[in-house]
Amino acid sequence: MKIVIIGAGVAGLSLGWRLAQAGAEVTILERGQPGSGATNASAGMIAVTAELLDAHAVEIEFSRHSNALWPEFAEAVEAGSDRMIGYSRSGALLVASDAAALARLARRGGEAGLEMLDAGQARARAPLVTGPLAGALWSPKEAKVDARALSAALTLAFQRAGGRLLANEAVVRIERRGGRAAIAHTPFGLYHADVFVLAAGAWSGLIEAGLAPITPVKGEMIALAPPKGEKKAIGKLLGPVIWGNGVYAVPRGNNLLIGATVENAGFDTALTDAARDGLRAKAEILMPSLKDWSLVDHWAGLRPRSPDGLPLLGPTALDGLWLAGGQFRNGILFAPAIAESLSAQLMGKAAPIPAFDPRRLRSDGQKK
Ligand SMILES: Cc1cc2nc3c(=O)[nH]c(=O)nc-3n(C[C@H](O)[C@H](O)[C@H](O)COP(=O)(O)OP(=O)(O)OC[C@H]3O[C@@H](n4cnc5c(N)ncnc54)[C@H](O)[C@@H]3O)c2cc1C
Incomplete structure (x- = not known):
């Protein structure tokens, strides 16, 4: 399967890495440099309690699961990149x-x-x-990780697993053909794929306002x-x-x-x-x-x-266009679980989590 991911933040890189490991042909198109969005700006907390005291039950469950995945995820990123990422369960x-x-x-x-x-x-x-x-x-x-070291290590691990990363390649639109997403356009080229995953963080809505209601x-x-x-x-x-x-x-x-x-x-x-x-x-x-x-x-x-504050993880109403976004304050914490859930969904081995399914929202961002 040929997959194009738009955005090399923690979401796009973690997912791309897991998909490349599973044998998919993955290209990440990144507007600037990997990590240069929210990821490198983050504090790197894996704040499974502090950030989630008032959260939705499904989000708490997802957070706990992701927190449990973190030690093995950190070890694998370090092994796959030969870089340290400063993960520690410091409480x-x-x-x-x-x-x-x-x-x-x-x-x-x-x-x-x-x-x-x-x-x-x-x-x-x-x-x-x-x-x-x-x-x-x-x-x-609770744990923490050096978010800047993480994005650098994930970039290397993704490339070593066979993924292709193109920096300074901003997607300006996604062309439809036969009612499905078909070609990502950048100022420098056209990129065809079976599936596109929009992981452009806070800027995702600038590419697909109705399908990615992210602010x-x-x-x-x-x-x-x-x-x-x-x-x-x-x-x-x-x-x-x-x-x-x-x-x-x-x-x-x-x-x-x-x-x-x-x-x-x-x-x-x-x-x-x-x-x-x-x-x-x-x-x-x-x-x-x-x-x-x-x-x-x-x-x-x-x-x-996202409009309801919950992540947007899964297929959109447009065939061939998927979302990995809306993580708000918890994109570092969620990274291992997002990579796990979305790679399984894309491989046809899992269904979207209903509370995080992008199709729960109408194009104006309201719940259906
Ligand atoms: C100050 C601050 C502190 C935070 N602290 C924490 C924390 O401690 N723990 C935690 O879990 N979360 C934290 N967060 C939240 C976390 O940083 C985000 O949820 C997470 O980084 C989102 O990851 P992402 O990959 O979706 O987006 P991003 O990291 O923003 O990546 C999106 C990428 O897409 C690229 N892009 C944008 N438009 C295009 C385009 N048209 N074409 C190609 N590429 C494009 C961008 O350049 C960027 O690299 C914090 C955020 C901030 C701002």
Whole structure:
């Protein structure tokens, strides 16, 4: 089977890699460079609890399944690329600064069967948290990965499995022939395939507005580095992901990533002083010693959101056109399960998950 995937983010690369391994002839057309969309902008959290406390039951189940696939997936990506991707099951600490927040967390944690920590136990796990602290929820199964290393490794693994990746090749339209998707057009060429998978993240709707009702949600993040010579501070970075009130902190290398804003701003990715200062201020309430750390990076990305907030995984109403999108804040977490589910569907071995089937929505994005 000849498959063209549009977009080399974590979704397109993971799916392409699994399909190439299964013997399909796969080409990925990427507008810029692999990972250059939301994937490289992400914090790399595999936030199976923190991001999903209020999620739809099917999404929680999918997340747990994907989280369970992650260790083997990470190992296979590293083996297939000879690159490290920084996967670690470091756990996450969801911090409550007062009694009311603690009660909320305890209720949620109880439902998920998770352990509550008192302030002393929480600080032992995350010594940087010296701000107001009533207690914390400990989620041991949360993990993280270096998202930029992941996209580079997936690119290599995909190519080594026999996949063809064409960078700087933007799809401008998909031509129909005989009522089905037939040819992807770029400024430089025409690409024929049996099946096209639209995995262009937040930009998918620009290619097929009615069939891919996906909109961008802007997120800004910053990275902080400890004062020079502060070896102790770097040691403290080895701990878990930390979630506070409207802010999270993710250790990556020698830096601490602080995220993230959530804003409907169209396709604008301009960096703002307000986001930079706001993120820093929230992080410093939780971890006051960060006031001595320096700002080393600031970036923005666009998350792909569907009208009902659930992923869009499967065939569309147009024969030959499939979607891998709408993962919103969880595209890194979902990657192994998306690759598994969609490759099985494309090989005729599985049906779409009804709650994620793109055909559940009408062309105006409303539920049928
Ligand atoms: C600040 C921020 C923090 C985040 N943190 C996390 C996190 O910690 N954990 C998590 O699970 N998720 C996180 N996310 C969400 C996650 O990044 C996304 O859900 C995920 O990366 C989406 O992957 P994707 O492959 O669908 O899209 P993308 O990574 O955006 O990839 C789409 C690709 O398609 C390409 N493309 C676009 N148009 C075309 C075209 N016309 N032709 C060809 N190619 C095209 C783009 O250049 C891009 O490379 C975060 C997102 C942001 C913005």
